[in-house]
Amino acid sequence: MKDPAVAAMNAMPKYVASRTLRDPGWANTTVLGEDLTAEVGRVKAASEEETVVLGSGGLLGTLIEAGLVDEYRLLVVPLILGSGKRLFTDGMGPRALTLTATERTPSGVLINTYRCPAGGWGLGSPR
Known part of the structure; x- marks a missing residue:
């Protein structure tokens, strides 16, 4: 029996900010491009769902400064x-x-x- 939390995470869209990762290897995962604030702004504008940032104070600081939080x-x-x-x-x-x-x-x-x-x-x- 599959864990419903794992199935939900696999089904939802995920975005990764990385300078080195090219192929995330996880279903429904997109690696964001070089212009991070523009990419996150596009993701926010394209979705009715909330966008959550997990695990990166540096990324969050960039998004705060760009007015995206x-x-x-x-x-x-x-x-x-x-x-x-x-x-x-x-x-x-x-x-x-x-x-x-x-x-x-x-x-x-x-x-x-x-x-x-x-x-x-x-x-x-x-x-």
Whole structure:
């Protein structure tokens, strides 16, 4: 019996941002071209579904700077590491966000959903 989660992942469209990968070898997977922000903008415009970025702070930073992020789902985990990579790096322009939902998991993780206002900046120009 096939796992329904695996079947769903195999069926949905997936996009990979890579400087080296040419053949992803996974069904319904497209490697994005050199002009990443244009490619992601095209993917967003062509779909009614939400586009989710997983596992790449560097990619996400590029998309934030290009104004391609409409919603953030930020998890606050009750753990102090003392160091690590920052999602919002020095030099990024300010952004006004509106909290639209908060969920608390049984382990105490807070899942906060924030929307960007129309235009995405809200607090001034990034330039």
